Amino acid sequence: MDLYEHQAKELFGRHGIPVPAGRVATTPAQAGAIAAELNAPVVIKAQVKTGGRGKAGGIRTAAGPVTAEVEADRVLGMDIKGHVARSVLVETATVPFEEYYAAFLVDRAEGGFLAMVSSQGGMEIEELAATDPDALVRLPVDPVAGVDAETARALAAKAGLPEQAAETLEKLWRVLVAEDALLVEVNPLICTTDQRIVALDGKVTLDDNSAFRHSWEQEEHADGLEARARAKGLNYVKLDGEVGVIGNGAGLVMSTLDVVAGAGAAPANFLDIGGGASAKVMADGLEIILDDPDVRSVLVNVFGGITACDAVANGIVTALELLGERGHGRPIVVRLDGNNAEVGRRILSDARHPAVRQVSTMDGAAGTAARLAAGA
Structure with a gap:
C-alpha cells in the first residue's frame, strides 16, 4: 500500500525524523486557517499517489493565509496523471x-x-x-x-x-x-x-x-482510477505511461509491462483480471483503462488456462458491445495463446471490431501497441 505524503511524514515523525510543520486541508478555507496557525510562508502540496506534482502545478507557495486559500483552490480537484487531488498538505516553507x-x-x-x-x-x-x-x-x-x-x-x-x-x-x-x-x-x-x-x-x-x-487505513477518493478499480474488484495500479495493459495472472502482466518497455513505450497501468475473464470483468477493466486520459493504446495479453481463450474472446466482444462508442476511440491490441487460442482468435476475427488488432506473439503485440501509442 502506498501512503500519501502526509501519511509518510506522520510516520517519519513517529520515528524522530524531522519534517516541516503542517496539516492536511480538504477545502481552501481550511488551508487558509492552517496557514494562519503556522504564521509563516507555506507550501501547498497536492496529496496524490504519483510523481510529477511540481511539473503539473500541484505544489505552490503562499506568503500567508489569503494566498494559501487562493492557491489551495487551484490545486484541489486538479488531475495529476489520473489522480485527483482531494486534499492538500499545508506546511511551513523550508528553504x-x-x-x-x-x-x-x-x-x-x-x-x-x-x-x-x-x-x-x-x-x-x-x-x-x-x-x-x-x-x-x-x-x-x-x-x-x-x-x-x-x-x-x-x-x-x-x-x-x-x-x-x-x-x-x-x-x-x-x-x-x-x-x-x-x-x-x-x-x-x-x-x-x-x-x-x-x-x-x-x-x-x-x-x-x-x-x-498496523493501523493504516486506505485513504482513497471515490473518483480515483485505483479506487474505482478496487470497487469493481480489479487488481489495478496506475502507472505513468501511455499503453494500457490487461493480462490474466500477475506474472504475465509483469512480463507484459517489461516487454512494453522494451518496445520503446511505457505502460499506463498494471491490471490483472485473474482467471475470471468474463465479459463483465473485461468490460470493467477496459472501462477503467479507457477512462485514463494518458492511455493511447491498449494491450490485452492473455494466456488461456483454466479460462479458455474462446471465453476471453467472447468477453472482449461483449465488453466492446457494452462500452459502445467508448470502445472505438483507441486501438486495442489482443494477443491470445494457450487453451482454445485458435477458437478465440476466430471469434475476434468474426466480430470485425474496428478497434481490435490481433497479433500472435507477445513481443509483436507489445511492439504494435507501442507504435499505435506513438501514432505510427
Missing part, C-alpha cells in the same frame, strides 16, 4: 541549503535490501541514474545486521552527505523495518541554512501482507 536523496527498499532481484543515497536530490531518481550514475550510491544491506550508526555514517560519507545526515539515514532504516515497508524514500532530504536535516518529502510503500500488524 534548503543543500538537497539530497535517500531511500531504503526491498531488492527483489537480489532477494535482500538496498540503500540508495545521493548528494544530488530534488530530481527524478531515474533521471539521475541515467545522466550521472556515479552520483547515486547503491549499497546492499545485510537484513540481519541492518543499518546501525556506524553503517549510516559510512553510507553518508560515501554519498557525500554531511555527518549529521547519518542519524536520519539510520532512522529511515528503522522506519522500513518497524513499519514493514517495501520502500522508504525521501527526495529531497535537505540540509537547511542552520544545518538541520529535514525530510522535505516522503514516499512510503507498506507491505499489504503485514496490514494486520
Whole structure:
C-alpha cells in the first residue's frame, strides 16, 4: 500500500525524523486557517499517489493565509496523471541549503535490501541514474545486521552527505523495518541554512501482507482510477505511461509491462483480471483503462488456462458491445495463446471490431501497441 505524503511524514515523525510543520486541508478555507496557525510562508502540496506534482502545478507557495486559500483552490480537484487531488498538505516553507536523496527498499532481484543515497536530490531518481550514475550510491544491506550508526555514517560519507545526515539515514532504516515497508524514500532530504536535516518529502510503500500488524487505513477518493478499480474488484495500479495493459495472472502482466518497455513505450497501468475473464470483468477493466486520459493504446495479453481463450474472446466482444462508442476511440491490441487460442482468435476475427488488432506473439503485440501509442 502506498501512503500519501502526509501519511509518510506522520510516520517519519513517529520515528524522530524531522519534517516541516503542517496539516492536511480538504477545502481552501481550511488551508487558509492552517496557514494562519503556522504564521509563516507555506507550501501547498497536492496529496496524490504519483510523481510529477511540481511539473503539473500541484505544489505552490503562499506568503500567508489569503494566498494559501487562493492557491489551495487551484490545486484541489486538479488531475495529476489520473489522480485527483482531494486534499492538500499545508506546511511551513523550508528553504534548503543543500538537497539530497535517500531511500531504503526491498531488492527483489537480489532477494535482500538496498540503500540508495545521493548528494544530488530534488530530481527524478531515474533521471539521475541515467545522466550521472556515479552520483547515486547503491549499497546492499545485510537484513540481519541492518543499518546501525556506524553503517549510516559510512553510507553518508560515501554519498557525500554531511555527518549529521547519518542519524536520519539510520532512522529511515528503522522506519522500513518497524513499519514493514517495501520502500522508504525521501527526495529531497535537505540540509537547511542552520544545518538541520529535514525530510522535505516522503514516499512510503507498506507491505499489504503485514496490514494486520498496523493501523493504516486506505485513504482513497471515490473518483480515483485505483479506487474505482478496487470497487469493481480489479487488481489495478496506475502507472505513468501511455499503453494500457490487461493480462490474466500477475506474472504475465509483469512480463507484459517489461516487454512494453522494451518496445520503446511505457505502460499506463498494471491490471490483472485473474482467471475470471468474463465479459463483465473485461468490460470493467477496459472501462477503467479507457477512462485514463494518458492511455493511447491498449494491450490485452492473455494466456488461456483454466479460462479458455474462446471465453476471453467472447468477453472482449461483449465488453466492446457494452462500452459502445467508448470502445472505438483507441486501438486495442489482443494477443491470445494457450487453451482454445485458435477458437478465440476466430471469434475476434468474426466480430470485425474496428478497434481490435490481433497479433500472435507477445513481443509483436507489445511492439504494435507501442507504435499505435506513438501514432505510427
